[in-house]
Amino acid sequence: EVQLVESGGGLVQPGGSLRLSCAASGFTFSDHYMDWVRQAPGKGLEWVGRTKNKVNSYITLYAASVRGRFTISRDDSNNSLYLQMNSLKTEDTAVYYCVRLSLVQELNNYYYMDVWGKGTTVTVSS
């Protein structure tokens, strides 16, 4: 069974740091791109960023709101995705979802978001 399980959420003070993890199972993790998406309480979804796979040089992309503060990384040997969050602000309070992207060769090697984790909650508050 394909599964994504996020962990590492919790309460942190403004200006602090936190590292989220996403454990993947049931598929060949190294073949896929991976995204982080977040959702503030009672609000809509916000794309946080992406890591591509080894074939695509592990390129990372970020939303403007987190660029320079958040870093996405992956460990293909451990089937894990990470989100290092520094200089946290109260507006970073959200549920953070890990999302898998799969290749669609018929669409010019396009990767699409297909599987979502259940999320982990981050609260930034003093």
Next chain:
Amino acid sequence: QGVVTQEPSLTVSPGGTVTLTCASSTGTVTSGHYPYWFQQKPGQAPRTLIYATSNKHSWTPARFSGSLLGGKAALTLSGAQPEDEADYYCLLSYSGIYVFGTGTKVTVL
């Protein structure tokens, strides 16, 4: 990147048809924005319904379809079921940076 706007709420009768739209502040939405549509029910993670304008995932019910309509991305629900009551979000790519829409709450009543 642009701001992506959706209708805040829509109501559809059981068995009826409703169309949700997704507009970009930068102009016409095209296939190059690779529009997605996601469904989210209360307390659950989102799930992907449509990607790259009109492509369905294996679990996407046939009553959902995606298209480009009048300069926007569109999601049409034909033959609405009570279980389709949910929040729906679109997502657009701006040269690899993605922006979610504001979301539409669909009520089946």
